[in-house]
Every structure is written in C-alpha cells, then in structure tokens.
Amino acid sequence: MAVSGSPYALPAIIVVTVLTIGIGAYGLRFSRTTSDFLVASRSISPGWNASAISGEYLSAASFLGVAGLVMKYGADVLWYPVGFAAGYLALLLFVAAPLRRSGAFTLPDFAEARLGSRALRRWSVFFVVVIGWLYLLPQLQGAGLTLRTLTGAPYWVGAVVVGVVVTVNVANGGMRSITFVQAFQYWLKLTAIAVPAFFLLIVWQSGGFADLSGGQAPTFDEQTSVRVDTGVTVVLGEPLTLSVDGFADGADVDGPVRWTAGDHQIAAGTVLVFPDGAAVPHVSGLPALSGQTWAAPLGSGGGSPDHPLFATYSLILATFLGTMGLPHVLVRFYTNPDGRAARRTTLIVLALLGVFYLFPTLYGALGRLYTPQLLITGQTDAVVLLLPGAALGGLLGQVLGALVAAGAFAAFLSTASGLLVSVSGVLSTDVMGRGSVRDFRRAATVAGLVPLVIAAQIDRLDVSQVVGLAFAVAASTFCPLLVLGIWWRGLTAVGALAGVLAGGALSLTAVLVTVFGGELDGWPGVLLAQPAAWTVPVAFAVLVVVSKATAARIPPNIGRTMLLLHAPESLGLGRATPS
Amino acid sequence: METALVGVGLVVVAAALLWGVVRYRSTRGFSSTEQRLTFDVLHAASQAAPPLRLGLTEASAGKSIRYLRQLLGTPALAITSAEEVLAWEGIGAHHRDTVMALAAGVLDSARPDVAKAAEMACEQPDCPLRGAVIAPVTLEGQVAGALVALTWQEPGAGLVRATLETARWVGTQLELAELDQSRARLARAEIRALRAQISPHFIYNALGAIGSFVRTDPDRARELLLEFAEFTRYSFRQYGEFTTLAEELGNIERYLLIERARFGDRLQVTLRIAPEVLPVAVPFLTLQPLVENAVRHGLADKPGVGTIAIRAEDAGAQCLITVEDDGVGMDPARLRELTVEDGGDGREHVGLGNVDDRLRSVFGNDYGLVVETAPGAGTKVSLRIPKFHAGVRAG
Numbered sequence: 001m002a003v004s005g006s007p008y009a010l011p012a013i014i015v016v017t018v019l020t021i022g023i024g025a026y027g028l029r030f031s032r033t034t035s036d037f038l039v040a041s042r043s044i045s046p047g048w049n050a051s052a053i054s055g056e057y058l059s060a061a062s063f064l065g066v067a068g069l070v071m072k073y074g075a076d077v078l079w080y081p082v083g084f085a086a087g088y089l090a091l092l093l094f095v096a097a098p099l100r101r102s103g104a105f106t107l108p109d110f111a112e113a114r115l116g117s118r119a120l121r122r123w124s125v126f127f128v129v130v131i132g133w134l135y136l137l138p139q140l141q142g143a144g145l146t147l148r149t150l151t152g153a154p155y156w157v158g159a160v161v162v163g164v165v166v167t168v169n170v171a172n173g174g175m176r177s178i179t180f181v182q183a184f185q186y187w188l189k190l191t192a193i194a195v196p197a198f199f200l201l202i203v204w205q206s207g208g209f210a211d212l213s214g215g216q217a218p219t220f221d222e223q224t225s226v227r228v229d230t231g232v233t234v235v236l237g238e239p240l241t242l243s244v245d246g247f248a249d250g251a252d253v254d255g256p257v258r259w260t261a262g263d264h265q266i267a268a269g270t271v272l273v274f275p276d277g278a279a280v281p282h283v284s285g286l287p288a289l290s291g292q293t294w295a296a297p298l299g300s301g302g303g304s305p306d307h308p309l310f311a312t313y314s315l316i317l318a319t320f321l322g323t324m325g326l327p328h329v330l331v332r333f334y335t336n337p338d339g340r341a342a343r344r345t346t347l348i349v350l351a352l353l354g355v356f357y358l359f360p361t362l363y364g365a366l367g368r369l370y371t372p373q374l375l376i377t378g379q380t381d382a383v384v385l386l387l388p389g390a391a392l393g394g395l396l397g398q399v400l401g402a403l404v405a406a407g408a409f410a411a412f413l414s415t416a417s418g419l420l421v422s423v424s425g426v427l428s429t430d431v432m433g434r435g436s437v438r439d440f441r442r443a444a445t446v447a448g449l450v451p452l453v454i455a456a457q458i459d460r461l462d463v464s465q466v467v468g469l470a471f472a473v474a475a476s477t478f479c480p481l482l483v484l485g486i487w488w489r490g491l492t493a494v495g496a497l498a499g500v501l502a503g504g505a506l507s508l509t510a511v512l513v514t515v516f517g518g519e520l521d522g523w524p525g526v527l528l529a530q531p532a533a534w535t536v537p538v539a540f541a542v543l544v545v546v547s548k549a550t551a552a553r554i555p556p557n558i559g560r561t562m563l564l565l566h567a568p569e570s571l572g573l574g575r576a577t578p579s
Numbered sequence: 580m581e582t583a584l585v586g587v588g589l590v591v592v593a594a595a596l597l598w599g600v601v602r603y604r605s606t607r608g609f610s611s612t613e614q615r616l617t618f619d620v621l622h623a624a625s626q627a628a629p630p631l632r633l634g635l636t637e638a639s640a641g642k643s644i645r646y647l648r649q650l651l652g653t654p655a656l657a658i659t660s661a662e663e664v665l666a667w668e669g670i671g672a673h674h675r676d677t678v679m680a681l682a683a684g685v686l687d688s689a690r691p692d693v694a695k696a697a698e699m700a701c702e703q704p705d706c707p708l709r710g711a712v713i714a715p716v717t718l719e720g721q722v723a724g725a726l727v728a729l730t731w732q733e734p735g736a737g738l739v740r741a742t743l744e745t746a747r748w749v750g751t752q753l754e755l756a757e758l759d760q761s762r763a764r765l766a767r768a769e770i771r772a773l774r775a776q777i778s779p780h781f782i783y784n785a786l787g788a789i790g791s792f793v794r795t796d797p798d799r800a801r802e803l804l805l806e807f808a809e810f811t812r813y814s815f816r817q818y819g820e821f822t823t824l825a826e827e828l829g830n831i832e833r834y835l836l837i838e839r840a841r842f843g844d845r846l847q848v849t850l851r852i853a854p855e856v857l858p859v860a861v862p863f864l865t866l867q868p869l870v871e872n873a874v875r876h877g878l879a880d881k882p883g884v885g886t887i888a889i890r891a892e893d894a895g896a897q898c899l900i901t902v903e904d905d906g907v908g909m910d911p912a913r914l915r916e917l918t919v920e921d922g923g924d925g926r927e928h929v930g931l932g933n934v935d936d937r938l939r940s941v942f943g944n945d946y947g948l949v950v951e952t953a954p955g956a957g958t959k960v961s962l963r964i965p966k967f968h969a970g971v972r973a974g
Contacts, residue, residue: 011930106896118967178893179852179854334855334858335855337857421895424895425896437894
C-alpha cells in the first residue's frame with residue numbers, strides 16, 4: 001500500500017525484542033538484592049500486581065485487533081474491548097478472592113484442590129493447553145501482520161520470528177513472570193498507543209472534527225495511490241474512473257480505466273490511483289457501511305450480518321465469562337498475599353484496562369477518515385500501525401509510527417511469553433515430567449512449536465475473532481468449573497468432569513469448523529462463529545444435572561473446603577486444627 | 580452448512596476412534612486366558628486398594644466393595660466393622676441384620692464360619708440367597724471386621740478359601756493404612772520435637788547477648804528481648820504444619836537480629852528474594868534450621884567476617900530456595916554420616932536431616948535437600964518447593 005510503515009519502525013521493533021531477551025537473561029537481577037528483611041519480605045502491592053496482569057493480558061488482539069474490527073464494523077464490535085475489560089468484573093465478583101484462598105497456582109491445581117479428582121485434573125490440563133494455544137495463535141498472527149505491513153516480508157516470517165524468539169527465550173528460563181518487568185510492559189503499551197492518539201486527536205480537531213457518523217461511506221479525501229499486496233476481489237458501489245497499473249479483471253492494464261459498479265478482481269502487485277473524493281471500494285464480503293450504519297448498534301452485526309443480536313450476546317457472554325479461564329492471567333493471582341489483595345488487584349486491573357481500551361477504539365474510528373484504503377483489502381488490523389504515518393506525515397508521523405510498532409511488538413512478546421510459560425508449566429508438571437527445569441525446557445519447546453505451525457496457515461481470520469474463540473472455549477469449560485466450584489456445595493467430580501467435557505467438546509468443534517472450515521451463512525454460521533451463547537449454558541446445565549445425579553459423591557469435607565475458600569484469612573478460620 | 584457437518588462428523592469420528600482404542604486396549608492384547616484372568620484379578624485388587632489404605636470406614640468400604648465382589652464373583656458381598664454393616668454390594672440387602680448377627684459370632688471367635696440355607700431364611704419368598712461365608716478381617720492380631728460373601732447355594736470349599744484369602748488381603752491393606760497414619764504421626768511428632776529443641780544453645784546464647792546490653796544499652800536490650808519473645812512465640816506455635824515463605828523469612832529475621840547482637844559486624848547477610856514466591860506454602864520451620872546451621876557451623880568456628888546469602892527464586896511451578904555461607908565447610912562424607920545416621924551425637928546436624936525428611940514426606944522423594952560443601956569452601960543448601968501440592972496450605 002502506498003501508506004507504508006515508518007522507516008524507524010523496524011529498528012524500534014528490534015530494540016524492543018533485544019530488550020525483552022536481555023531482561024529475560026538478566027531477569028534475576030530484578031529480584032531485590034538487599035540485606036534488609038523488611039524490604040525483602042514485602043509482598044507485591046496490588047498496584048504493581050495489577051499493572052503486571054494488564055501488561056501480560058493486553059495482547060495483539062487488544063493492540064491491533066480491536067481497532068481493526070471497529071474500523072470495519074463499528075458500534076457492534078465495541079463489545080470486544082468492553083468485554084475484554086469487563087471479564088475482570090466477573091473475575092472480581094465470583095472468583096478472585098476464593099481462588100487465591102484455595103492456594104491453587106494453576107487451574108488444574110484448583111480442580112484438584114476442590115474436588116480431589118485426578119481425572120478432572122488431567123482434563124483441565126488438556127483444556128489449559130488448548131486455550132493457551134488458541135490464544136497464542138493470534139499473537140503470532142499479529143506479529144506476521146505487523147512485519148508484513150512494515151517491511152513487506154511474507155506473512156509467515158513475522159509469525160516464525162516471534163514464535164522462535166519467545167520459545168527459545170522461555171525454554172532458556174528467560175521471561176519468568178517477573179512482576180516488575182510485566183508491569184513495565186503495561187505502561188510501555190499504554191504510552192505507545194496513547195501518545196500518538198493525542199496527536200491524532202489534534203489532527204482531527206484541526207480538520208474541524210470531520211463527521212464520522214454521516215450518511216456517506218468512506219471516501220478518499222485526496223488523490224491516493226494504493227498498492228495491493230495480495231490478490232483481492234473488491235466491490236464498487238458506483239462506476240468510477242481510476243488509474244490502474246498492473247493486472248486487473250483478467251487483463252494487463254496501465255493507465256486510466258472506467259470501472260463499472262460491481263465486482264472487480266485485482267492481482268497482487270497492482271497499483272491503483274484513486275481520484276480525490278472517490279468512494280472507497282470494499283473487499284468482497286465486507287459491506288460498505290455508511291457512517292450512520294457504522295455508528296449505530298446492530299448495524300453491521302460485527303461480521304455476523306444475519307443474526308446480529310445473537311452474535312452480540314454470544315460475544316458478551318464469551319468475553320465476560322472467558323477471562324476467568326485464561327491460564328496466564330490466573331497464575332498471576334498467586335502472587336497476591338491474600339484474598340483481599342486479590343480483589344483489590346482485580347479492581348485496579350479493571351481501571352487500567354478501561355483506560356487502555358479507549359485508544360484502540362479511537363484508532364479504529366479515525367482510520368475510516370485517514371486510512372480508508374485498508375477497507376479495499378479488508379486487513380484493517382494494520383490500522384494502528386499505519387494511522388500515525390498517514391494522518392500526521394513527516395518525521396513526527398514516522399517517529400510515532402515506530403512507537404506504535406514497538407508497542408505492538410511488546411504486546412506479542414509479553415502475552416506470548418506469559419501464555420507459553422503457563423502452557424509449558426502445566427505440560428511439564430502433568431504430561432511430560434515432574435516439573436524439573438529440564439522438563440520445563442522440553443515442554444516449552446513443544447508448546448511453542450505447535451501453534452507456530454498452525455499460525456503459518458491462517459491469515460484469513462481477524463486477530464480479534466481468533467481471540468474471541470479462545471474466550472468462548474474458556475467460558476464453556478473453566479468458567480462453570482470455577483463459579484460452581486466456588487459457590488455451589490453440590491458439585492461433584494463426576495459432574496464437573498462431564499460439564500467441562502461437554503462445554504469443551506462443543507466449543508472446540510465450533511472453533512475447529514470456524515478456523516479450518518469455510519465461510520458459513522445463516523444460523524449455522526453464527527452458532528459456530530460465536531458459540532458461547534449456547535455452549536456456556538449447556539456446560540452449566542450438564543454440570544448441575546450430573547452433579548445432582550451423583551450427589552452421593554459430594555466430597556466429604558465440603559464444609560471445610562467452603563470455609564477455606566470464603567472466610568477471610570484474618571479470621572484464621574481456615575487454619576488446620578491444632579496439632 | 581456442509582463444512583459444519585463435516586466438522587461435527589470429524590469430531591464424532593475422532594471420539595469414536597478414541598473410545599475404540601480404549602476398548603481395544605482393555606480387552607485385547609492378552610496372549611492367553613490365564614494372562615487375562617491374572618490381569619483382571621490384579622486390576623480389581625489395585626482398584627480396591629487405595630480406598631482401603633485410608634482405613635476401614637463406611638466410605639472406604641463403600642468404594643472398594645465393588646472390586647472385591649468382582650474378585651469373588653458372588654451375587655452379594657458385605658463388609659462389616661465390629662459394630663455394623665459398613666457396605667453392601669449386590670442383591671438381598673434385606674439380609675443386613677441376619678448377616679450382622681452371623682458376623683457377630685465370627686467377630687468373637689476370630690474364626691471363619693459358613694452359613695447354610697436354614698440360617699439364611701427370610702420373609703421374601705423369591706430371595707435367592709441360600710448360603711454365606713463369613714471371614715474375619717484381622718488387623719494387627721485384632722478382629723476389626725468381617726467380609727461376608729453370600730451365594731445362591733451351599734458355599735463350596737473353593738468359595739470359602741477364596742473369601743478367606745480376600746479377607747486376609749483386606750487386612751493387609753488396613754495394616755498398611757495404619758502404617759501410613761503412624762508415618763504421618765511421626766512427621767508431626769518431628770515438628771514438635773523440632774519446636775521443642777529450638778536449641779538450648781541458642782536460647783542460652785541469646786539471653787547472654789541480651790544480658791550484656793542491659794547495662795550499656797538498655798533500649799537495645801529491651802528491643803532484643805521483644806524480638807526474642809516474638810521468635811519463641813512463632814517457633815512454639817501450636818497450629819499448622821505449613822506457613823508462608825514470607826512468615827518464615829520474618830522469623831529468620833528475628834533469629835539473625837539476635838545472632839547479630841552476639842557476632843556484631845562479623846555476621847553479614849544478603850538476601851535476594853523474588854517477591855513472587857513470598858506466598859508459597861512451606862512446611863513450618865523449614866528454613867530456620869538451615870540458617871541456624873549456616874551460622875553455627877559455617878561462621879561460629881571461622882575467624883573474620885562471614886556472609887550468609889539467602890536466595891529465593893521463581894522457577895515456573897516451583898520456588899527455588901538456597902542458603903549459602905562462606906564458612907569453614909565440611910567433608911561431604913562426614914556430613915552424610917551425621918545426617919543419615921542421625922544417631923549418637925548426630926544432634927549437631929539433626930536440623931538438616933529433619934528438614935530433609937519432612938520435605939520428602941510432604942512433597943515426595945523428588946524434593947529433598949541438596950547440600951554442596953567441601954572443607955574450606957563454605958556450604959550451600961538448596962531446596963525446591965512446588966507452588967501447589969494437594970493438601971498443603973499455609974495457615
């Protein structure tokens with residue numbers, strides 16, 4: 001595309017990557033060296049902890065994907081950023097403190113501590129690995145996209161580079177979840193996205209706050225030249241005269257042509273020059289929304305145009321309830337000294353994420369004004385990377401573009417590392433050994449390579465949508481286990497296993513069909529693309545019904561377990577009986 | 580729509596394959612019927628064993644009786660304690676009282692008994708049970724209960740012998756349960772012993788050091804005395820087998836404060852603690868003996884300044900703790916003698932041996948102490964603690 005990334009972006013990315021590896025290698029220096037016990041045994045404050053959780057949580061989906069979706073679909077997909085943040089509300093209300101009091105480090109630990117079942121523990125491990133991999137995919141995908149946008153390298157190069165860097169780093173013991181490093185990542189990401197956003201606002205203001213919700217679809221506001229990197233079919237709403245250099249509609253073209261309304265095929269490498277004021281053609285399958293439809297709820301259905309209401313509710317359910325099932329988030333709660341601190345931490349996370357998610361939304365909206373050509377190919381995930389350069393221009397635009405690129409890379413690296421540490425942690429303790437350092441290395445290698453291979457295959461899907469699927473699986477498996485495990489005495493190991501398996505099998509089927517199958521229309525399409533609205537209730541129902549049927553198997557010490565989970569530590573009620 | 584069907588189909592096929600493989604592995608692969616039978620018997624026994632290892636209760640009897648009946652192949656089986664029927668598997672549960680009456684005789688005599696049809700009479704005309712074998716379950720020479728196998732006809736000699744053998748096997752499992760319990764009791768007793776033996780040396784030395792400040796620096800003496808009080812309160816506390824690393828470090832701080840009063844600037848301490856591992860649950864008084872050991876054996880005999888380094892690192896699902904001193908060190912062979920044999924005057928290193936035993940009994944044999952030492956080269960003791968282990972919780 002004619003709007004290209006900043007020349008400083010690549011050096012910035014390299015600096016971030018080298019810094020990340022360096023911090024990993026020297027990571028232990030960050031633990032406090034002192035001769036003062038008061039300092040050494042001070043536990044991490046909720047503020048630091050919350051920054052660290054946010055730093056690990058804000059991923060490619062948050063950094064690039066949300067803006068891309070907002071640019072494409074408008075108000076309906078606002079539920080993505082809202083849900084990504086509000087998931088912590090559900091976590092705060094139902095899970096945070098009791099989970100901490102249970103003493104569990106990972107989700108399988110919780111399953112074992114609460115229900116004492118080895119089978120349930122094994123299946124929990126399986127789903128931790130599945131969710132971890134599903135969530136790793138979009139990180140690698142985002143990296144591929146970023147490098148392609150900035151350097152023109154093939155899509156798989158970025159995925160492989162980030163995948164290998166993270167795998168090698170984690171396998172060698174770097175990037176252990178060092179709180180201060182992760183906390184710093186949050187502030188880096190916030191700076192990288194917020195500073196350019198303020199300059200963008202100034203540009204928008206100087207243009208008299210151009211209308212985003214008018215009756216018109218996006219247009220080019222000056223003569224714009226666009227290079228198409230991958231072959232694409234676009235739809236023109238009305239006839240248009242433009243200049244084409246390359247191969248389009250089955251013929252070599254070099255010079256002005258008049259295109260009729262309708263479909264036009266454009267080959268890779270073709271350069272199109274649109275005149276001032278021309279309407280932006282959209283990639284086939286993406287409706288050309290007028291500003292009004294874009295800004296209105298249920299206008300686009302967020303990519304599910306047939307049943308927008310169902311898709312929206314499903315998305316809300318997946319993101320609200322899925323956060324509590326994300327393995328790399330939950331292990332961080334262990335660092336809190338007690339349940340009360342866990343709650344405070346979650347509350348601060350809500351605030352930090354709330355602030356962050358304002359910005360990707362802004363990028364998505366302004367993208368329709370300043371980088372409408374992204375709609376030609378539909379790869380709007382690049383909008384955050386390209387917008388500063390396109391809107392500001394000059395040295396400032398390039399420097400800010402580099403800042404955003406560095407932030408995006410920090411997002412892939414930190415989230416991918418956190419996920420990989422979690423996945424290889426459970427693999428090394430439960431599947432591939434007994435948790436020794438050597439086991440961990442082998443597990444990290446395996447855990448890193450699998451998603452790498454898959455990520456190289458899928459550049460068709462939106463980054464945020466793949467993340468949404470990971471959330472749906474988490475919401476259909478671990479959410480019922482955690483919520484009922486904490487709040488219902490009647491849960492049995494058999495019931496939990498049946499519910500987790502039912503929810504997991506259904507949601508995984510939906511995910512596999514969506515990722516590897518083709519495009520589907522109508523009800524089957526929306527039911528599989530946004531499965532949470534039916535898989536979560538099914539999982540809950542199975543859990544309850546099977547537990548009722550096996551009520552004889554309620555763990556005998558249930559009263560004591562519940563006391564441990566719910567009584568504040570300061571009361572000392574959870575203590576072992578005097579010996 | 581088609582792809583959806585294909586996807587669903589794929590998942591169904593995969594599930595069916597998985598099920599098939601599991602079935603195949605459980606039924607095939609035996610080269611002879613004998614092999615198959617041996618497998619079935621051992622498998623049933625291994626399924627019945629874990630609940631019995633928790634002792635003879637209603638819950639454990641209920642869980643294992645299914646597999647015991649598989650072993651004997653009778654239409655019904657009952658397990659009784661000395662007082663009542665604990666579990667009944669199979670038909671004819673209305674015989675509970677009859678069976679308990681029959682078992683009472685066996686419980687008294689400790690000899691097996693066979694009941695014929697006349698003794699099994701009941702009101703239900705269609706009740707097919709016509710006989711029973713009652714075998715005593717003995718635990719360390721005492722009759723703890725009875726195993727009652729009920730049959731369609733008069734019990735044959737084969738069934739009698741099989742029932743007796745099964746009852747003896749159950750008795751063995753219960754004895755192992757006793758053994759497990761006494762091992763746990765021993766571990767608790769060891770903590771108590773450790774609490775009680777928070778060395779008389781130390782108490783004597785501490786009080787001596789505090790005493791020397793009473794005239795010259797009364798404020799410091801008062802402060803030290805309060806620290807000492809706090810130290811003893813923690814060390815002698817009566818609840819909880821586990822505590823957090825943070826609390827354990829707090830106690831070490833008090834300990835070192837008092838030792839410093841004695842050694843002055845000769846004792847230097849460096850700490851490198853990853854804050855992520857502070858909430859880890861560790862067995863009560865795990866680190867204290869290691870630090871005490873470093874002070875007593877590493878520094879006390881050494882001229883000049885000695886340094887103790889305490890480190891706790893975050894290592895994935897584990898926490899790695901090391902206590903290192905640059906003192907006089909020791910010959911590894913001598914250390915082994917002192918800790919392993921633990922007899923005679925092994926008291927000097929009883930701390931290390933005790934910590935090692937407790938770590939292994941709580942977390943398993945992978946989690947012992949690792950000691951690196953040589954004469955003149957200082958000593959480094961390291962241990963790993965899993966962040967989560969079933970049943971381990973600070974408090």
